[in-house]
Amino acid sequence: ASLDARDRGSLAAARGALRVDYASVRRLKQAVLVAAFDWFYASEWSADSPRALSLKEFLAAEAWWVEDYALFRAVHDRESNRPWMEWPEPLRTRQAEALDRARRELEREILFYQYLQWIADAQWRKARAAARANGVQLFGDLPFMVDGDSADVWLHQDDFSLDVSVGVPPDAFSATGQDWGMPAYRWDVIASRNFSWLRERARRSADLYDGYRVDHLVGFYRTYGRPRRGGDAFFNPAEESVQVALGEAVLGVMRQPGSDIIAEDLGVVPGFVRASLERLGVPGFRVLRWERLWDIGGQPFRDPREYPVSSVATSGTHDTET
DSSP states (O other): OOOOHHHHHHHHHHHHOSSOOHHHHHHHHHHHHHHHHHHHIIIIITTTOHHHHHHHHHHHHTHHHHHHHHHHHHHHHHTTTOOGGGSOHHHHTTOHHHHHHHHHHTHHHHHHHHHHHHHHHHHHHHHHHHHHHTTOOOEEEEOSOOOSSSHHHHHTGGGEEEEEEEEEOOBTTBTTOEEEEEEEEOHHHHHHTTTHHHHHHHHHHHHHOSEEEETTGGGGTOEEEEETTSOOOEEESOSHHHHHHHHHHHHHHHHTTSOEEEEOOOSSOOHHHHHHHHHHTOOEEEEGGGOBOTTSTTOOBOOGGGSOSSEEEESOOTTSOO
């Protein structure tokens, strides 16, 4: 009912398209979500309706992340979607007075983004309950890195090296390696804070999923970084003993909330990392097409019966053809 004739035409075209028209879908969804929030704000929020009370309960329970996330999104909009590194200095450096002013000035806009997270959370929990009712567990994914222009990095700036870009070294698939363009972890700072931010991520993941895949597992043992202004790439930490200690500490953090975890241990992974996983009893991946006896003529496939018992065997991943 909130779409005019033009938008309804765009919706019909998007639904019938052979490829996803992301720009149209994003614009249409944004319009409908804004209309839904406007109605909610005018009709329910000030009246403390049951739905309004439900949102308030959600905000109280999830305040530890949703408050700063919504503030970030609202300020990002006001700053014409410029990266936070280009915001005015008081907001960029999170000065208390500037943050308080932004919360007052953008109160409604902040609530809009909190409302969206509440709706998404309710829909997810409904879907998860339906899955469980049918004997299905839902596994999620914990990405290794986060984008530099994100609420996480803005909120935890000291935990990241903004002048270092994370990637992977050269391997059989790329002679130059990969550069993902995301800021590197400052492991010394993170460890000094008892991995508090990673603990929060693990706790939230455990709340959302029955278990989850830890992306780019080797990066939690040793992160490969390239200085943005040039210079030699390097591993952090540099020494193997420190790498093992770091990786096992991070995996301990990931498992603490009680979730099952799977380690994405693909690519160039040192032997000591897989030995560490075996000691900890954390399953890694065995991708059929890559499990071969590479040093034998014809490079025959390994017999799957030889795979470690604690592993996830699969025909492919998101990095392979279907």
